Structure formats: structure tokens, C-alpha cells
Amino acid sequence: MKPIRRHATLLILTLIIIIHAVDRLSIVILLEDIKYDLALSDAQLGFLSGFAFVAVYVLAGIPMAFVSDRSNRSRLIGMALMVMGGMTVLCGFVQNFWQLAAARCGIGIGASPCVPASHSILADVYPPAQRTTALSITESGFFVGSFVGLWVCGWIATYYGWRTAFIVVGIVPILLSLLVLAILRDPVRAVRTQKVDLSFRESLGTIIGVPAVRWYVFGSGLAVFASAAMMTWLPALMIRSYGMTKTEAGGYIGAINGIGGFVLTIVVGIVADRLSRRDLLWNLWIPATLFAVSAPFAVITFLSHSPAVILGCFAVSASLVTACAAPIISYSQQTLPSTVHAMITALIFLVLNIVGFGVGPLMVGALSDYLVPWVGQTAALQLALLYLAPPALMLGRHAWRSEPGNRSI
Secondary structure: OOHHHHHHHHHHHHHHHHHHHHHHHOOHHHHHHHHHHOOOOHHHHHHHHHHHHHHHHHHHHHHHHHHHOOOOHHHHHHHHHHHHHHHHHHHOOOOOHHHHHHHHHHHHHHHOOHHHHHHHHHHHHOOHHHHHHHHHHHHHHHHHHHHHHHHHHHHHHHHHOHHHHHHHHHHHHHHHHHHHHHHOOOOOOOOOOOOOOOOHHHHHHHHHOOHHHHHHHHHHHHHHHHHHHHHHHHHHHHHHHHOOOHHHHHHHHHHHHHHHHHHHHHHHHHHHHHHHOOOOOHHHHHHHHHHHHHHHHHHHHHHOOOHHHHHHHHHHHHHHHHOOHHHHHHHHHHHOOHHHHHHHHHHHHHHHHHHHHHHHHHHHHHHHHHHHHHHHHHHHHHHHHHHHHHHHHHHHHHHHHOOHHHOOO
């Protein structure tokens, strides 16, 4: 593939990740409005922002990845974007908790093929020596999307209401789907020396059969538990405890986390590419180190009473964790057969989403509700985050150390 075509493909795939993040995270800045409009508890908000999306996202992700490894990936992404956008628009018309939960489940179905299929395409477009950098660029789209989603949705909700915010951000992936179907081409897949038509069970067994894969998937899930809980509930915390408006909370959190995460993700990808030429295990050692470094920043985030310190430490902690994705996925693609490239991404995201984005926000919301009678609503959310997030980061690092090749970390 010509370099200009390769870079154009990278640009389109990055746009897909950006829109994926916007539609996924747009609800975060709208939680307070939804809470009072629909009379919901924090536990219900945690379910909507996390588990309602994640449960369907991960259940659909594995079979969708299996299809992606055997079909036209660009066409699959285009249709998925259309479904995701349509379900986001429907969020703007719901009247109760169950309708919103159903719409969030629909977003999960639409979003499920996007990341695995995109990573699979990149693996066939870029050689191994450049793959981690390419993956880090697409993953940086998550931070761009979080910034755009939080700021734009916060601004729209402030002036036009949370329902309008859902409708506006839902239209964008529908338009992007038309672009994808029109110009994104499914590249020729890498030459395979292994059996091509692996069954679903054989594909899954191939992945789980690699010990390092098992441990880094589990450890990463625990680390993302912390960052996902912080990402979901920090806007609500800043609005409740520090009197920020939705526009201010979305703008500050989105900008600080977005810029820091964008830069760090790309830098980590470039460094990992260079170091992994000497030893491929650098793609595991770097994430393990970043997980450990992020833990104290998570603790400070919820011990401090200064908005500036809270936002700054959150940005560092969340960015360090999210920047680990590209090296992890690159390692898996270079150690596993090309017949399971989309499947391994889906499996990684299954664990990350169940443990991180599914259980994390839900547990924080439930613990916050439990603590309200003792400490009040303002302190309950901050304490819930403090009790749950930092320990998960350290457990994630411990899981990485359980892999023999990582015990020096």
C-alpha cells in the first residue's frame, strides 16, 4: 500500500475511535441532569454509564471480532457506526430509566466491532516496526473524543438540554458511516502460514493458550477499573462538590485529560516501538511500569480538596493507564497469528470493559449511595472513589508481576 493511502487509512480509523469515544462518554457530563430529570439514584447512573453499555458491548464484541477476521472489515465498521449513531439519537427521546438503558445497550452493539476491526486493519497496513506507533495514534483518538465529547456535550446541555446533546452527537457517527462506506477499503490481509479457517473455539484457545496474554489482559482490566471509575464520576464530583457548571467541568476535564493523554499515548507508542526492536517484552514492561506510577496520583486525586490538584492528578493517572493500550495490543498482534488479530483486541476490550467500565462505575455509584446517610452526598462520591480506585491499580500491577517475565518490575 502506498504511504499516502496508508496514512489516509490511519486518519479515518482515528476519526472512528474519536467518534466511538464521544458517543460512549457523552453520558458522563450529562449524569447530573439525567439524575434529576428522570429521578434516578447514583447506582442507576452507574449502571447506565457503565454496565448497560459494557455488558452488550463485550458480549457482542467477541462474535463481531470473529466475523471481522473473516469478512469485509470496512463495511462492518460503516454499518456499526450507523447503528451506534442511531441509538445515541434515541437517548435524547427516552422517558425513563429502562428506555435509556435499552438505548445504551444499542450503542454497545453498534460500537462493538469498531475497535477490533480498526486494529485488525492497522495490522495489515503497517509493518511490525511501525505498528505500535500507528496503534498509539488511533488510541490517542480516545482522548480527543473524551475532550470533544465532554466539552461539546456540556456546552449543548447547558444551553439546550441533555436531550439535544444526545441527538447532536448521535448524528455525527451516522455521517461518518457514509464516509467510511464510500472511501475506506479493506486491505489485503497478511500472508498466513497457519490454518486460516479456525473455529471460534480454536481462535479463543489460541489466544488464551499464551500465558503472557492471560496475565496482561487480567492486570489491565484491574487498572482500567480505576481510570474508568474516575472518568465516569469526576464530572459529577466537580459539579456537586466544587460548584462547577457542566460546561466548566466538561471543558476542564476534557482539555486536561485530552491533551495530556493524546501526547502521552503517542510518545509511549514511539518509545515502545524503538525499545521493542531489542526485546519484544518492552511492550509489556512499559505498561506495567506506568500502572504502578499511576497509583499514587489516583490516591491524591481523591484526598485533595483543591480542584486544580484533583484535575491535574486525575489527568496524569488516567493518561498513564490509557497510554498502555497500544503496546499491549501490538505485543499480542506480533505474538499471535493474524487469523485472530481482531479477536485478541475484542478479548482485551472484553475484560477491560467488564472489569473497568462495567463494574467500576457501578460499584462507585452503589458505594456512594450507601455512604450518603453517614457522610452526606457531597463526600460520599469522593470517598467511594478513594476506596475503590487506587487499590485496583495496585492489584493490576500485582497481576502483571505474576507473569514470570515481569517479576523484575
